[in-house]
Amino acid sequence: MTLPLNDITRRDNTLALLRSLRTHGPTARVDLGAMNGISSATVTSITADLLKQELIVELPHDAHRNGGRGRPKTLIELNRDAACVICVKLSINEVQIVVGDFSGHIRHSAHFTLTTQSLTPAQLSDFLETRISEVHATMKASWQRVAGICLAVQGVVSPVNGTIIWSPALGFRNASFADHLADVFNCPVLLENDANCIARILAEQPEYSSYPNLVVIMLGYGIGMSVLIDGKPFLGSQGSAAEFGHSKYEPGGALCACGRRGCIEAYTSDYALYREARSMLALPAGDSAHPSHDQMQTLTQLALQGDPVARQIYDKAGRALGFGIANVLALFNPDLVLITGSGVRGYDAMRPSLERALREALVDELIGASQLATCPWERDMTCLGGIAMTLQAIEPDLLVTPP
Amino acid sequence: MTLPLNDITRRDNTLALLRSLRTHGPTARVDLGAMNGISSATVTSITADLLKQELIVELPHDAHRNGGRGRPKTLIELNRDAACVICVKLSINEVQIVVGDFSGHIRHSAHFTLTTQSLTPAQLSDFLETRISEVHATMKASWQRVAGICLAVQGVVSPVNGTIIWSPALGFRNASFADHLADVFNCPVLLENDANCIARILAEQPEYSSYPNLVVIMLGYGIGMSVLIDGKPFLGSQGSAAEFGHSKYEPGGALCACGRRGCIEAYTSDYALYREARSMLALPAGDSAHPSHDQMQTLTQLALQGDPVARQIYDKAGRALGFGIANVLALFNPDLVLITGSGVRGYDAMRPSLERALREALVDELIGASQLATCPWERDMTCLGGIAMTLQAIEPDLLVTPP
Known part of the structure; x- marks a missing residue:
């Protein structure tokens, strides 16, 4: 000091x-x-x-x-214009680039569609550099400098090393991006897991801020989780903690995108739900490996309207999710488990089997006072969280040091 | 302040x-x-x-x-004689009462055998009060006062409320003991989970002190766990975190002592191993619900010597433990998982299937740099940990406050 x-x-x-x-x-x-x-x-x-x-x-x-x-x-x-930060959200086949002002509000947002899984590390790095430069140039008129950048990535990342360890959006593993971007743009670059970004934003909302031990589960193409302990994201020793999607529902069970079997994700994610449904039900056409919002919406509606095949699929998904949450309660004893993500659209269809599974799995003493709730999904939540985390990280550097 | x-x-x-x-x-x-x-x-x-x-x-x-x-x-x-603390270890059908001196060493130890599960809260309270009083009287010659008491209990406790929420040793649930004992003996009374006591002692040993995120799994009659995050026991919101024994191996699986099915404990604990074995193998006689050390030793030896039935039993136990540890790695990403407890005697018989299960369950990226090791079991470890925790808690009160 x-x-x-x-x-x-x-x-x-x-x-x-x-x-x-x-x-x-x-x-x-x-x-x-x-x-x-x-x-x-x-x-x-x-x-x-x-x-x-x-x-x-x-x-x-x-x-x-x-x-x-x-x-x-x-x-x-x-002063909103005191500084701006850029958040880049990387998910399967989509990159969102957002500019946040000093008060954390979004001032610019752009989406790019590309086949993320076929990119090499060099191609992704070039893409990010080019797109960030464009935004950077556009923003120069309003802000003197970009004070920080956040990469919010679906998957396992090491915030400490700036390394993407493993992302379902990418075909490669263990690649470093943060240091290079920090050099190019001459500012701090944070690498964060997307679920931790979302948890950050939710934890600040008045209705959740009184829960120091908060678990946020994100349902969607994959299944993400963030665990806040005393309000801080729990990362584990290398940053890969809270990988709920790959905790197990049953040994030797359904095949997961990770290559192993029986993961919660292999039952409860969009791709898992759609995989079960596609040969049995008439759903809108699309890329079969990556179900679209329309396809998932149709499938959810079928389940909620009582279609027996769709209901069976959501029943199984809810049961897997319920057993997964049972493990989370037994191991983390959180104040609140909050379920969100685009897949929360299907929660009501999963809920009866989920609640049954939870009671089947755990004695009352281990469910304890932990609560379970859902939170509506907003597309910009990840970037808002990334912006908030970046602002907090760069703030000390913005202050003029006492002489 | x-x-x-x-x-x-x-x-x-x-x-x-x-x-x-x-x-x-x-x-x-x-x-x-x-x-x-x-x-x-x-x-x-x-x-x-x-x-x-x-x-x-x-x-x-x-x-x-x-x-x-x-x-x-x-x-x-x-100064060893500056103060003493008492640690009471409560486990199934056994109570151990130990006196520790100011340097943390054991100076007196007594074991009591009793049918713990049939005790009412009042009977247990009387028993504890009587036994502690006896020790207290004996110790009075050497120490002016007992500076603190620790109750180290197998099961789920709330250290904050001083309440035993649920213990396999007891027939009742949600009972408070700490406050009453504190009044009677006029000193602070800590209520701790036995696995947290053991983790505390292990975490101080030079070979483990460099692992800030340490998971300690205790195999024995039940299965306990302690999670140290940045060196501190993680308790969750009500103190029931780290209940690894009741996380799931398979939905609808083997019946657990908790009354639910498919818990890790229902495959890997002494009672689970013995339950499978007792109708098939010749084992020393004893209380069938609570296998003795001799019975478990015989069963382990049979497995290690290649007896096909015993091997199958330990194979299944190792597989369940491996899948359980896979969830712990995915959710906590610890530096080290350390396996101990009396049941560690059977670890070598479980090890091949445990290691296979871990690889079957998790991709390399999620196993990451986490290590797995065993630690020999010593009977006094729980009490040594309870004494260390109590000494740390009471130390500030022993210091003469500056005038």
Whole structure:
């Protein structure tokens, strides 16, 4: 530690205030102080610094009268234009590139369709560099610099080494991208698992922020999971913890995209549901290996309307998911298991068998007080989480160090 | 926080020195400073205080000459007689009561055999109170007071509430004991899971201390687990995390002591192995529900000597354990999985099928760098861990607060 203790405390307090503004939006100084246990003198002094550094702005008075009562308090908010970050979401056959401003809002978004699984590491690297450069150039008018980049990747990544260990979107394994992009764009580059990005955004929402031990399960083409312990993503020793999709439902069971058998994913993912259905039911045409939203929507509707084949498929999927969640409860004893992802569309069709499986698998004492809930899926959630994680990572570098 | 910052730092440094002495035994002041990044002036001042409070002693010079070279350094060590703690280990049909001194060594141990499963909460409470009182009276000659008590219980406990949620040793559930004992004996009472006690002791041993994410699996009458994340036991939201024994091998499989089917314990525990064997093989006589050490030893020997029935039983147990460990690797990505407990006697008979199952279940990327090892079982390990946890908990109270 090179800073004297007082400077470290002031820095921590400054970061805490920025974080409160990011979570709560426009806030009065007195409330910022109360939220963070910081004296009003200190809040005044820190916000003066932040105003000087153009990291925050004061809101004009007339925009926020206290319902007309009392003297209006001056609210402050983050200066949206203080910095921007780029989030690149990599999933099967799709890359989304998003620009987030300093308050975490999306200011630009672009989707690219490409056959991700046939890319070599060099081709992916070139693609990312080109696309990020384009966005970078477009954004230059509004922001002086891109303060950070996040790669949000479906699959197993090592955030520490910046290495994609294994992704269902890619045909190769163990490739490093973060260091190269950091060199090219001269800014920090975070590599994150997509489920951890989503968990980050959900954990900040008021309805979930009181659950320190939160498990987020993402249903979709694959099955992802993020485990937050005391609010922080649990990564394990190399970053491959929480690989729920490849925990087992039954030894020697259905074939999984990973090449092994009996994984939860091999029953509950879009490809698993569609694989069972395609020879039996009339579904919209499409790429058989990667079922489309329309195909999955049709299949889900059939199950919900009582089609016996579709119901059987979702019953089995729910049973596998229920046994998988039983293991998660026994091993993690979370406050809440939150199910989301595009596949949450099929949750109601899985729910009866899922709940039966959970009771069949676990005694009441091990289900304990853990709750199970779903959360509607929004396509931009991954990128919003990646932006939030990047902003938090780069924030200390944006602060002017005390002289 | 009521103490000024400097006092808090001094207190933390004092506790760090005590902990180093506990782990390393007799140590020179200069080495204590180096281990903890504390200046020699501070070490000298703190050790002077600790000598005055009789929590440490200096070793006579002649006991520790540096192989004859140089001027001998004065070593200091914990004053063993500064305080004692009592650890009560509760397992099926057996209660062990142990007294540990201030350096963590066992100074007294007694075993009691009783039919634990037929006890009411009141009977167990009376039993504990009586037995602890006896030990307490015996110890009074050597120690002025018992500084703390640990109940180390097989099963699911809530350390925070002091409640035994569910133990295979007991016929009742959700009963509180810690508060009552704390009132009777006027000292802090910790309630801990037995596997967490063992993990605590193992994690301090030099060969395992470099693994921050350590999973300890205890094989025996039941199957226990402790997960250390960054060196600390992971408890989950109510204390029932790491219930590995009741994670699943196969839905609808073998009947488990918990009343559900397909749990890892229902294949790999002593009772599961013995249940399969008892109608097929000639084994020493005994209580059929609770196989004895002799019975299990005979069964293991049969398997290791190639008896086809016994081998088949251990093959299946190893396969279930392998699939269970695969889930642990996928979900926790630990540095090391360490297998111990009395049932480790049968590990070599399970090992081939366990290793096959692990490879069958998981792709290499998810096995990653996680290692698997066994550790010989010692009967006192649980109590040693309970004593260490209790000493750490009570230590701050033993220090004389700065005036």
